[in-house]
Amino acid sequence: MSRTLFDPAPSAELTGRDLKSRLPSSDAARVRRRLVLLAVAFAIGFFGLSARTVQLSLPAQPLLADAAQASESEAPASASEALPWRKRASIVDRNGGLLAVDLPTHTLLVHKRRVKSIPHLAERLAVALGEDDAAGIRERLESARASVILRRRLTPDQVAAVYRVGDPAIEMLPTVTRNYPAGALTAHVVGFLDGEHRGRAGMERGLETRLHDPAAEPVALSIDLGVQHVVHRELKRAIETFSAIGGAGVVMDVDTGEVISLVSLPDFDANMREAMREDAFFNRATYGRYEMGSTFKAFTTAMALEVGRMRLTDGYDATHPIRYGRFTIRDHHAKARWMTVAEIFMYSSNIGAAKMAVDVGTEAQRRFLGSLGLLDRSPLELPEVIDPQAPARWKELETMTIAFGHGLAVSPMQVAAAMAAMVNGGRHVTPTLLRRGPGNPATEREVISPATSEKLRKLFRLVVAEGTGRQAQAPGYVVGGKTGTAEKPKAGGYSRKAMITSFAGIFPMHDPRYVILIMLDEPKGTKETFGYATAGWNAAPTAGRIIPEIAPILGVRPVAPDDPRVIEALSLPANAERTARRNETL
Template sequence: MSLIARILKVKSRSHILITRPESGLFPEKILGTRNKRGGQARQRLGITVGAFVCGFLLIGGRLVQYGLAEEPTTASLGNPSAVASRPDIVDRNGQLLATDVNMVSLYADPRRIIDADEVVEKLAAILPNLDWRDTHRKLRTDSGFQWLRRQLTPRQQADILALGIPGIGFRPEKRRFYPGGRSAAHIVGHVNVDNLGLAGMERYLDQQGLADLRAIGMTSGVSLEPVRLSIGIRVQNIVRDVAAKAMNAYQAEAAGAIVLDVETGEVLAMASVPDYDPNEPSRTLTDGSVDKEYEKGWFNRISNATFEMGSTFKSFTLAMGLDAEKITLNSVVDASRPIRMGGFTIKDFKGKNRPLTIPEVFQYSSNIGTAAVADMVGIEGHQEFLTRLGLLSKMETEMPGVATPTQPRTWKKINSVTISFGHGVATTPLQTASAASALINGGKLIPPTFLPRSPEQAATLVKTVVKQSTSEDMRTLFRRNGQKGSGRAAQVEGFDIGGKTGTADKVVNGRYASDLNFNAFVGAFPMDKPKYMVLSIIDAPKTGVHGGRTAASTAAPMVKAIIARAAPLLGVQPRFGSKDAPYSIESF
């Protein structure tokens, strides 16, 4: 061993202590290497113990914090009343049309999911039509919240709870429920999965500020006052039933009807078929796709669509001539031969080929006689009169999505002639019923409403559009046609019903189809003092009463069925015996 190695070995084992005596000859005390290492070990042990103590204190503090913290509401059912609500919707008699029910929805915290594949497999056994790929994608994200399925049934919730899957929770929600189902679907409308109104009066409520109040939490835990509509659900059920049966019996593409109070403008019933169930507004097929045929039922043909209303427009043309004092009920027009104009020939469907009085023009639905009256008034007067009745502008009412009428960009004489008998201008059936009401209620145009309205309230909205004498003459024409003309198909024994049919060639791809009709009937009762207006439509019927396809064989019988079943509910008692005996009309 080398000398240097021996010295290092001896030095490492040595403990040399040099003390400084009081004399101060030695400068300091020197510790050995072994004592130095022992001090470092004790220092390290102290640091380690301190670190462990701090760690345990930190963990203990967090556990206490978690123990004292309130449980997150998204992880449990919480308090359902704290969820934003919508007001109930009821009919004019207080019958429930729409309400909120408490539901729960399933969500996940992907950060707490251990095995996404296992979770998807377990949930798929409980939830029908679960999208495996989409659910797996959600569970693999880094977000802290993902919806998995909205609005579970109680059974589904219980089954999922029994699985005990970490990272899965339930959140309280509200689901809109419509007890009447399809009956008033197009009036009440529906909501989406977040309870926001998408159509009908549900959407109207949101447009009036409900959506904003919900957004800031003003409707949470608050009992909202029910919203009352003008419709009566019993009459509504009748109207919807008649329309549905007519569509099937006459093999038509669609059908519909509306009942109006001519004194207040209240819509008492309105139905359009095909329709849909607002409890299931979007139906999903077994393959996961959406049923497009079912979605066609969303289309409301009474207020959200425009049609050429055919000969029902002759009511407005003759009223125009009477109001302008160009004709009287004793006037005679020449309908002995067709009118040729601009390459077109205007002729009657079943012409009498002779001069006709004004009542005969209405009764026989003469195109030639009606065109002659329009020519007496002139193009500008014709356009102004229809505008005055609200037939050429968008109707103002609470119902969202109301269609805008169409008319020629420039009115020429041929346009005025064809419009006089219902071709060339397209309006909504609701507008037509409202304008026709003004012809028989004393000349008062009242905006239609889906909310209750008293006669006093209606009086503040009245716009006089025709003279009282004109209205009286039109009641005479309506009643005569109901007794002797095409309106006989709508007559109900014991009630005095008047009206006008309208059979128009259907417009398909911008052209008139020779084998397809759009039929309508506008009628009122009782005609000695009209109270209610009923309008029916039927689109492209293939058959009708006695095999006919005209309005007299299809649309008029619909009005007959509605009045026969609904008149007692509307408070109108039938009258038999003396024609001079007044009708009894009770409050509805």
């Protein structure tokens, strides 16, 4: 059987001399051989060039039809190093609206050694990318040693335009990017990723393991985008109106603990990481630690009614300030008379709250606040949560100041969760940013009795109907709540010019479903507020604008204040009303 030149040798004994002896000897044979070799070389070169031309002229095919199942990576050095897809689940709001999703994209890599004319290529790429900075592209190409990543996260139009440039120096690396459709609206909730597609902040980091499960379904948060939009807009408006340095807003379901809205301003857009300001990363709602002022009187009153066995008609003499060593405790809205427990709450008396707390006792106060989750870090799924700051020395003076919200610093989120327990029948429900379902049941514990919770509902309504929270009233809805104004601590004391103002609201008050917490950091007085910068003039009206907009979204129907159901649920005992009215005439 004959063999050709390209047949393998039958054994190792076949040498080069043997092969030479088998070659044709005629000139015609030599010519044919050279032509064959030349044709083979030409074919190899032609097909190689054709393959490269096709690569540059056709857009890359997506690795997956479903872009939502892709994952993100920073651009690798070559296409062979591109990370696999389907690595990160999407994040959606409670109604399925996209909050975070992986999308296919390309990274533009230029191999300098293949560039024939840097100025020419820079001009063409600037046009393809829709940019005017051809000089900047040229500078980057000239300064590169071998290859340079020119752009990441190209849009589909940019990808198509770059392919049309068709330069052999260009390499397009298929990759993916994490996209945040809501932008800054949910920045502090969702967070963002680092350069290696790992969660760096927010729920992206808090749920890192779950989101990296290739088989995971989209993760549904408790957030409602419609409610989030309203809270974000009105909080931003309040910050601008009152020249505050920041603010926070929380809306929470009092029965399930689901956080329907969580906003912290200033914020950022994770889609534009290059423009992020460092101070925008600070989550005031969960990582901010503040002395929350008179909102704490709700807890003091609940403690007095529950632990101290006081009645709404019991009271204290608030005629004169309390002097304790070099400290003096005064009332901002001084009545200078004896006040009932109901009046102390309605008129936000520091003197009355301090005396109530002293009667209950320091240890009882500590235990009660601890049961409300105010002495431990919030169990929220975010990594940006902080431990409360309790006094190292918790004695009688601290007992008095904590009673009206000074001396214990907590996050607004913790106050919202504790307020929910005041009105939902007395159950402290663990807050969550995940939509409740079979796999995420609520955990709860009783902290006050249903009877005490019922009394507090009536007091909360009294504050908005007749007390410091009147500007939180919302047409068509029965609102209750508590204002809080606290001077910010500074070296050696407190600053009278820098305040934290807040309003913890509940609606509908006769059948509580939601808590809203609005906090402003260092608001200033305006001409419209007659120079006042307290919570009743800024935080309360902000909540009053938000509630009528979000109530329909949440399925809360309007009701008139004189509706028999409202009157029956929120009327104070007759003797308490008579006592309060009699005191007003004195």
